[in-house]
Amino acid sequence: MTARLLMDSNPVRIHPSDTIGIAARKIMRRRYRSLPVVDDERVFLGVVKVNRMLGIVLPEHATQQSIGGAADKFAALTLDNLRDKLDSVMDEPITTCIEKEVVTVTPETSLIETLLTMYHHERNLPVVDSETGRLEGMISYYDIGDLILQGGYSQ
Numbered sequence: 001m002t003a004r005l006l007m008d009s010n011p012v013r014i015h016p017s018d019t020i021g022i023a024a025r026k027i028m029r030r031r032y033r034s035l036p037v038v039d040d041e042r043v044f045l046g047v048v049k050v051n052r053m054l055g056i057v058l059p060e061h062a063t064q065q066s067i068g069g070a071a072d073k074f075a076a077l078t079l080d081n082l083r084d085k086l087d088s089v090m091d092e093p094i095t096t097c098i099e100k101e102v103v104t105v106t107p108e109t110s111l112i113e114t115l116l117t118m119y120h121h122e123r124n125l126p127v128v129d130s131e132t133g134r135l136e137g138m139i140s141y142y143d144i145g146d147l148i149l150q151g152g153y154s155q
Contacts, residue, residue, distance in 0.1 A: 003105045004127070006114060006144060014037045015039070016093075020056065020086075020090055021090030034047040034123060035048050042135050043132070046098040046101075049099060049123075057082045058082075103121045105125050109127075124140040127139060
């Protein structure tokens with residue numbers, strides 16, 4: 001069994017010309033932890049992660065401090081403040097949020113290597129063709145869980 005049999009071959013994805021607003025809506029609507037970013041030829045460019053979306057709305061100083069220190073200094077922060085901050089960046093390009101250094105697997109990566117990669121990196125995995133750089137699919141924890149609960153593929 002390989003990554004090809006585990007992956008969603010038509011994942012939700014983002015284009016580099018999309019805005020932060022488009023990415024935020026896709027992430028929240030689907031409750032995803034990350035979304036792949038691909039160009040017109042579906043070449044994989046990186047991912048946009050939900051924690052990066054959160055970092056956009058938090059005060060910059062808060063993200064650079066320990067939890068205890070930040071909590072005291074930003075106690076007056078409200079959901080309205082966060083909404084206002086998000087509204088102010090909704091039309092900005094998503095290119096400012098792309099994480100380019102991303103662990104990937106190929107469609108031929110073995111089941112055990114795929115699972116260990118997910119385990120060690122605690123993230124969903126883009127499945128990228130090593131020759132073309134094209135995104136072939138994504139593997140999520142939910143995809144794996146569904147296959148295990150349903151009895152999976154027999155190969």
